[in-house]
Amino acid sequence: MxxxxxxxxxxxxxxxxxxxxxxxxxxxxxxxxxxxxxxxxxxxxxxxxxxxxxxxxxxxxxxxxxxxxxxxxxxxxxxxxxxxxxxxxxxxxxxxxxxxxxxxxxxxxxxxxxxxxxxxxxxxxxxxxxxxxxxxxxxxxxxxxxxxxxxxxxxxxxxxxxxxxxxxxxKLPAAAAGFVMPQPQPRHSDASDIDAAARLCANARKPAILIGGGAVRHAAAIRRFAEALDAPVISTTNARGVMAGHPLDVPASPSLGCVRTLLNQSDLVLALGTELGPTDCDMYEDGGFTLPANLIRVDVAGDQLARGVKAALAIQADLGAFIHDMLSGGPSWAQSQPAAGAKRARAAREQAKSELGESYLGHIDLLQEIWQALPDATLVGDSTQLVYAGNMYVEAPRPASWFNSATGFGTLGYAAPAAIGAALGDPGRSAVALLGDGGLQFTLAELGSARDCDADVAFLVWNNSGYMEIETSMTSAGITPIGVTPSAPNFSAVAAAYGLPSRRVQNRDELIAALKDLPRPCLVEYLDAATG
Missing domain, CATH: 3.40.50.970 (Thiamin diphosphate (ThDP)-binding fold, Pyr/PP domains)
Structure with missing residues (x-):
């Protein structure tokens, strides 16, 4: 035709x-x-x-x-x-x-x-x-x-x-003109910017790298660059997994004191593909996030470079192209005997865990157990306790295996449909939607969508009988909590109505077993013991 x-x-x-x-x-x-x-x-x-x-x-x-x-x-x-x-x-x-x-x-x-x-x-x-x-x-x-x-x-x-x-x-007849898919070429840095960045790298003795969501498609290049610079790599929420398992990996939030100390004790910081947003870098809104004067920012968007933290050197470029240009020809700035970076990264990882409370550490351990049981899974989160903990620290197994709506725009109702999209976008991997009992009710009917397309998704509902984070915030502010205890349905009955197998669990072993055993799509409801 x-x-x-x-x-x-x-x-x-x-x-x-x-x-x-x-x-x-x-x-x-x-x-x-x-x-x-x-x-x-x-x-x-x-x-x-x-x-x-x-x-x-x-x-x-x-x-x-x-x-x-x-x-x-x-x-x-x-x-x-x-x-x-x-x-x-x-x-x-x-x-x-x-x-x-x-x-x-x-x-x-x-x-x-x-x-x-x-x-x-x-x-x-x-x-x-x-x-x-x-x-x-x-x-x-x-x-x-x-x-x-x-x-x-x-x-x-x-x-x-x-x-x-x-x-x-x-309804009109289409014109004869066809469609040509655009093939944009990566924007490279100016040679003068590469020279300036190389000089800063050559003079650095304690460098660090901070990466954001713009780094997700450049994981291999960032690993090579970090190794050459011998620099710990701190990842914001959307960059988790870029440095998975690497000795230079610091999968912890810049909102943590120890991560801020690492950055401010560095004599050079490179912020790569990150907007340095408050929900990543100042989650507790204490105003304590700062960066040293010796800062290089690389971003594909020039207007982003003009916002927020001012850099000693701001470079508008595709991140992959920038790293390629920096590494080409065997960089003279590369560390000949790297060792200190891995030691600094290990110390930051250990300090981050010691800085987090017992509750968060328990949630983080559970997230790691889920990946041990389902190593190929993508964890997609809403605003809920497991997600808040993981955003502070989690060792994701690969890029784009951990993302959620609890940062940035911060909408509820995201995880259930986004997990379905993730499962369809990468059919070889399952997805686990991390949901609160309140958040799931924003998009509860999408259980039926998952059934329609047989999406490889497990809906993990963390049921603490309401909006606990908001209730805690109201109490802390001296406000009598109101509007924070919406009643939840019988999630297992709803799942059954849509034809999904489900299981209600009350401890970690039961939760992991349910995720491993139930056919997909499925729903697992965890009854938080803290709520009785």
């Missing part, structure tokens, strides 16, 4: 196939059915969540583990507004998701006459969280618009992109 015999909706799906898209998350509606005309005949798998927010979170989890943008189809108006929370989470964590929505027919736009799903300016609303939001009105522009969307999502700092297509335009 030639392109000029296709409708815009069919041509869009054809172009998504050309771009390598294999999965779309969405809920069809009268304003997107023309997209589904093409989808049914394609090789793209369609996953139906129970809510459009779930579609966005699934696309997020899919993107994190696969390294490819997650794609959503959502309807006009409420479909898009329901997805905005997921788009905001993706924006905060620099995750590429493409949201394609319908919009009312061209002749009705901006009239305010009460058409179905009408918004005053839908594209402008999406633009508040999207890197780019575009309304496609000319079929001839389809290929260029889609190419730009992929370019925006992948060529600089990633994030969500939105394209809306009026319902009447979806």
């Amino acid at each position: 030639t392109t000029d015999t296709l409708t815009v909706g069919e041509a869009l799906v054809d172009m998504l196939e050309q771009a390598g898209v294999d999965t779309v998350f969405g809920i069809p509606g009268v304003h997107t059915i023309e997209l589904y005309r093409g989808l049914a005949a394609s090789s793209i798998r369609h996953i139906t969540p129970r809510h459009e927010q779930g579609a966005g979170f699934m696309a997020d989890g899919y993107a994190r583990v696969s390294g490819r943008p997650g794609v959503c189809f959502v309807i006009t108006g409420p479909g898009l507004t329901n997805t905005l929370t997921a788009m905001a989470q993706a924006r905060a964590d620099s995750i590429p998701i493409l949201v394609i929505s319908g919009v009312n027919a061209t002749a009705t736009l901006g009239q305010g006459r009460g058409h179905l799903h009408e918004l005053p300016d839908q594209a402008a609303l999406a633009a508040t969280v999207a890197l780019w939001s575009h309304s496609l009105t000319d079929p001839a522009d389809l290929g260029d618009v889609l190419a730009r969307a992929f370019s925006v999502m992948t060529s600089a700092r990633p994030g969500p992109v939105h394209i809306e297509i009026p319902t009447d335009v979806m």
Whole structure:
């Protein structure tokens, strides 16, 4: 079939196939059915969540583990507004998701006459969280618009992109012009910046590296760079696992005093692919996070370098390209007899554990036991006790095996759908969703989505009968707790209603056994003894 015999909706799906898209998350509606005309005949798998927010979170989890943008189809108006929370989470964590929505027919736009799903300016609303939001009105522009969307999502700092297509335009014949997938080239540093960075590295005797989510796709390069510099590598939440098992690994939060001491006792710090955000570096909001004056920041986004901590040397570059340039030709700055870095890293790991309380250490041990039992698992978290502990310290087994919504934008309801997306994005690995009893109820119906697609997911519900973290904060502030004890359903009964096996457990051994034994998808409810 030639392109000029296709409708815009069919041509869009054809172009998504050309771009390598294999999965779309969405809920069809009268304003997107023309997209589904093409989808049914394609090789793209369609996953139906129970809510459009779930579609966005699934696309997020899919993107994190696969390294490819997650794609959503959502309807006009409420479909898009329901997805905005997921788009905001993706924006905060620099995750590429493409949201394609319908919009009312061209002749009705901006009239305010009460058409179905009408918004005053839908594209402008999406633009508040999207890197780019575009309304496609000319079929001839389809290929260029889609190419730009992929370019925006992948060529600089990633994030969500939105394209809306009026319902009447979806039906029009597509123009003959095709689609060419953009092939952005990594941005390299200026030679003068590389020379300056090399001089700083050569003069350093106690360097350290701090990495963020931008490092996830460059794990091997960062290991080589850290070894050459003999520098401990401290990872923020989204970078855990980049240095997995390496003697230079410090998988601990910069919010901890011992990690801050390590950084401030260093004579050079390189901040690589991290925005140095407060929820990573100042979780307790004590204002104690500082960095030495001798700081190199490397980020693909120039505007990010202008925010927050000022660096002695700020370099806008693709992180992989920067490390390649630094290591090329056998770097003269490399340490000839590395030894001190591993010793400093080991001391920081030990001090971090001693700084954490007994409760957090117990949670961290449980997380490590889960990985011992399920070494290939991806742990996807909501805001709950296990996740808070792991964000302070956890030794993840590989990049993108630990991520959650408890930092940055900090939405609840993330883990269940994001874990489904993660399992679909990397079919060879299972996913474990770490959930509180309150947080799961934000997206409880996604248990049915997991059953529909037989996702390899275990939903681990940490049931402490309410929002314990908020209750503790209210008590500490001298406020009588109110609104923090929402009743929970019988989770096992809900799971059974959706056809999921489940087990209620009360100790660690039972929990691990359930995760190992139950067929997927499944639900495991842990009754926190602290709540009686």
